[in-house]
Amino acid sequence: MLKMNNISKIYRTDLVETHALSGVNLTVDEGEFIAVTGPSGSGKTTFLNITGLLETFEEGEYILDGEDVSQLSDKHLSRLRNEKIGFIFQGFNLIADLNLYDNIEVPLIFRGINQKERKQRIEESLELVGLGSRANHYPAQLSGGQQQRVAIARALAGKPRFLLADEPTGNLDTMMARQVMELLQDINRQGTTLIMVTHDNELAQRAHRNIQILDGQVSDIAKSQLTDLAV
Ligand code: ADP
Ligand code: ADP
Numbered sequence: 001m002l003k004m005n006n007i008s009k010i011y012r013t014d015l016v017e018t019h020a021l022s023g024v025n026l027t028v029d030e031g032e033f034i035a036v037t038g039p040s041g042s043g044k045t046t047f048l049n050i051t052g053l054l055e056t057f058e059e060g061e062y063i064l065d066g067e068d069v070s071q072l073s074d075k076h077l078s079r080l081r082n083e084k085i086g087f088i089f090q091g092f093n094l095i096a097d098l099n100l101y102d103n104i105e106v107p108l109i110f111r112g113i114n115q116k117e118r119k120q121r122i123e124e125s126l127e128l129v130g131l132g133s134r135a136n137h138y139p140a141q142l143s144g145g146q147q148q149r150v151a152i153a154r155a156l157a158g159k160p161r162f163l164l165a166d167e168p169t170g171n172l173d174t175m176m177a178r179q180v181m182e183l184l185q186d187i188n189r190q191g192t193t194l195i196m197v198t199h200d201n202e203l204a205q206r207a208h209r210n211i212q213i214l215d216g217q218v219s220d221i222a223k224s225q226l227t228d229l230a231v
Pocket of ligand 2: 011012018019020038039040041042043044045046047
């Protein structure tokens with residue numbers, strides 16, 4: 001479970017202060033699938049980055065699986081992130097010079113997972129996303145949808161409890177977006193909590209619960225209210 005109490009985030013530069021998040025309260029249960037919508041600049045990425053322990057915050061309390069993360073050292077935070085969180089980005093973020101196997105292996109090496117275990121996880125996760133026969137291929141040899149499936153395999157190989165996706169289908173055509181979405185939903189049905197930022201209301205409709213971010217404030221929103229306003 002994940003719980004945020006009154007979380008605020010301010011970005012400061014020499015001239016301006018941006019209140020990216022203001023007083024966010026949210027509880028996410030184990031196994032939920034939550035879609036996050038909201039206009040550009042409303043705080044969605046900031047929210048996801050704080051949720052995934054990529055960014056800190058100045059105010060409030062964040063409890064992740066029973067642990068109060070506001071008090072943790074950077075080292076402890078990165079360990080927690082590696083153990084519990086998987087990320088998927090709009091731009092896939094694969095390394096062009098590495099084949100699919102090696103792309104998935106890199107974060108596992110960083111985590112100190114032994115070679116035998118790495119091999120098993122890589123093969124399993126590539127199989128799961130339907131790319132078991134492509135381990136030696138390079139990202140450029142794949143379609144966008146396939147590349148995103150590799151990124152999903154890379155996240156899954158970490159065995160995350162929480163999968164955080166920032167516009168995972170934003171660079172894909174409609175057909176591929178649907179396929180990637182079905183894969184994410186399958187993963188969620190197996191028990192991984194899924195939090196996904198999307199501009200696509202049709203995809204957002206598939207979530208168990210929808211939240212909207214407006215000017216750094218988070219609120220629940222009914223599916224019937226998912227309109228083009230979110231764009
Ligand atoms: P993030 O910061 O999470 O990547 P943004 O909201 O900043 O998301 O949008 C990322 C990119 O998508 C930006 O280049 C933005 O202009 C573009 N974008 C924003 N809203 C839409 C939309 N409704 N449809 C398509 N592209 C969008
Ligand atoms: P979204 O993902 O909804 O487009 P973001 O979370 O990316 O929104 O941004 C929320 C607000 O915080 C925006 O006004 C953005 O310009 C600002 N912001 C985001 N990241 C930074 C940063 N590193 N430094 C300064 N301002 C930032």
